[in-house]
Amino acid sequence: MTDSILTLTLGVVVSHVTSWPCNVAVGEGRGLLAQRYGRYVAGSAGHRDRTPPDLAATLVDRYSRPGDLVADPFVGTATMLVEAVHAGRDGLGLDIEPGWVSLARTNLALAARQGATGRARVIHADATRLPTRVPTALRGTVDLVLTTAPTGTTMPATRRGRHYTGGLRISRITAGAGLGRVLAGCATLLRPGGLAAGALRREPTHRWTLTREPVYVVPAGLRAGLKVVDYLFANERGQLLTRYPGDQLTVAPRAITGAVLMLPGVAAHDVVVFGKPDRTVGLS
Numbered sequence: 001m002t003d004s005i006l007t008l009t010l011g012v013v014v015s016h017v018t019s020w021p022c023n024v025a026v027g028e029g030r031g032l033l034a035q036r037y038g039r040y041v042a043g044s045a046g047h048r049d050r051t052p053p054d055l056a057a058t059l060v061d062r063y064s065r066p067g068d069l070v071a072d073p074f075v076g077t078a079t080m081l082v083e084a085v086h087a088g089r090d091g092l093g094l095d096i097e098p099g100w101v102s103l104a105r106t107n108l109a110l111a112a113r114q115g116a117t118g119r120a121r122v123i124h125a126d127a128t129r130l131p132t133r134v135p136t137a138l139r140g141t142v143d144l145v146l147t148t149a150p151t152g153t154t155m156p157a158t159r160r161g162r163h164y165t166g167g168l169r170i171s172r173i174t175a176g177a178g179l180g181r182v183l184a185g186c187a188t189l190l191r192p193g194g195l196a197a198g199a200l201r202r203e204p205t206h207r208w209t210l211t212r213e214p215v216y217v218v219p220a221g222l223r224a225g226l227k228v229v230d231y232l233f234a235n236e237r238g239q240l241l242t243r244y245p246g247d248q249l250t251v252a253p254r255a256i257t258g259a260v261l262m263l264p265g266v267a268a269h270d271v272v273v274f275g276k277p278d279r280t281v282g283l284s
């Protein structure tokens with residue numbers, strides 16, 4: 001965690017905006033191709049909703065320490081975990097699609113060959129059923145959940161029983177219900193005092209308002225007993241945006257009322273960060 005980034009990014013917010021002059025990215029930023037080149041296998045490009053690796057790396061750096069365990073319940077191509085293992089964290093990933101599980105493992109094997117010191121495992125599982133399929137020894141030990149939720153108003157989830165091929169039987173549930181279950185499951189994985197950061201990609205046509213995922217995610221996190229500890233924005237390249245000093249956008253209810261507007265076309269990602277209260281602190 002670096003204080004310099006913290007200071008820079010906590011400095012700024014855009015609020016009640018009609019026109020706001022200072023909504024700028026922190027740092028210069030690299031193109032998405034440059035961020036992935038040589039670090040991810042070619043098949044990764046087939047995943048439509050990949051997270052910018054520089055955003056993943058920034059969040060790993062900001063919210064965890066070397067040696068920590070980082071979990072991603074929606075692992076996809078494993079962007080979060082690849083950046084985590086390169087930064088010396090260990091990883092645990094889940095995905096409901098066997099194809100992405102296999103690709104995630106391939107990307108993590110590449111990271112290991114390139115000298116990443118962290119270790120990661122990826123499980124084929126439904127995150128709405130967490131902590132099912134996560135080894136008991138790991139429950140309550142995760143330092144940081146770092147993830148990108150699927151976009152859309154519904155998401156895949158398993159039905160009871162197995163498919164006749166032996167695989168999972170998959171249907172769809174509303175995003176609100178699904179993300180609620182996933183966050184409740186993540187809360188059981190986190191250690192007391194652990195953090196859960198969700199980078200939520202905005203639909204390009206809805207960039208100027210807070211819609212969809214943030215609206216589901218914040219109340220679901222609060223219901224799971226988590227507290228909002230930070231709320232950030234990033235651009236298309238995954239660079240965090242500076243914020244206007246004095247605004248209270250880290251106060252979640254205000255952020256989700258829709259009263260807070262970003263300049264059109266600027267914010268591509270919302271980042272909601274929850275903390276799991278540490279009830280042991282202060283007890284003797």
Ligand SMILES: C[S@@+](CC[C@H](N)C(=O)[O-])C[C@H]1O[C@@H](n2cnc3c(N)ncnc32)[C@H](O)[C@@H]1O
Pocket residue numbers: 047049050051052073074075076077078079080094095096097100125126127128147148149150151155156157158
């Ligand atoms: C937004 S993508 C994650 C992208 C990832 N951060 C990356 O950079 O590749 C969401 C992923 O969640 C997976 N997913 C959707 N529903 C799921 C569920 N119920 N359980 C586990 N994984 C799920 C999808 O298969 C998809 O790979």
